[in-house]
Amino acid sequence: MTELKLYNSKFEVVGSYQTKLDFKTEKINIPVVHQVIKSLLAGRRQGNAVNKCKAFVRGGGAKPFKQKGTGRARQGSSRSPLNPGGGSCFGPSKRSYEQKINKKMMLNAIHSVLIDKLHGNKLFIVDAFNFNNKTKELYKILADRKLDSSLVVTKNKTAPVLDAVKNLPRAKGMAAEGFSVYEAVKYDHLLIEKDALGILIDRLEKLY
Numbered sequence: 001m002t003e004l005k006l007y008n009s010k011f012e013v014v015g016s017y018q019t020k021l022d023f024k025t026e027k028i029n030i031p032v033v034h035q036v037i038k039s040l041l042a043g044r045r046q047g048n049a050v051n052k053c054k055a056f057v058r059g060g061g062a063k064p065f066k067q068k069g070t071g072r073a074r075q076g077s078s079r080s081p082l083n084p085g086g087g088s089c090f091g092p093s094k095r096s097y098e099q100k101i102n103k104k105m106m107l108n109a110i111h112s113v114l115i116d117k118l119h120g121n122k123l124f125i126v127d128a129f130n131f132n133n134k135t136k137e138l139y140k141i142l143a144d145r146k147l148d149s150s151l152v153v154t155k156n157k158t159a160p161v162l163d164a165v166k167n168l169p170r171a172k173g174m175a176a177e178g179f180s181v182y183e184a185v186k187y188d189h190l191l192i193e194k195d196a197l198g199i200l201i202d203r204l205e206k207l208y
Helices: 030-043 103-119 135-144 160-164 181-186 194-207
Strands: 002-007 013-019 123-126 150-154 171-175 189-193
Touching (some): 030 181, 103 123, 103 181, 103 189, 103 194, 123 194, 135 160, 150 181, 150 194, 189 194
Parallel strands (some): 002 123, 123 189, 150 171
Antiparallel strands (some): 002 013
16 A cells, blocks of 8 residues: 555645555666657657659650660660659658557556656645636646646546646646656656546556
């Protein structure tokens, strides 16, 4: 059983949060976190860059000149990459950059990020966010406590705080269902609702 501090929406300690998951371990799997982040970034690439090879350049169906007797190197198409107006040689083509990550690796990365934030005193478990779409109010509270660079994680996609955080230049919000390891590493602090952490812990229990 691990006991963690519980904060209110003004980031004042109001109690404790107990979980069966071991957050005190020193086992932070950096290679897995790196591999998961690389996979997430690779999946964002469109892969739409394409150059036409000689097969896709219009024309060039007829043989430019006869095979023998001209003294020139034999050619079968005027759209060869060797000729002006020809296709590209070894140019890019449409492709997918997605990298496969299995569930256990993803869960291991999430666990490692949570442990790292906790050890760095950058994990804040909030009882509930009560900001009612007011960006100004949220900004003032975060700025006063030097939590400008933060990832705000809620239980529901429709939580009002997600609207409040949209206009903050150094913060981002998301629901626990779409928790991103990359975003958690990108921002300095992790502000997570108690119920949202419960959702992540239910997923992480599959590791043990």
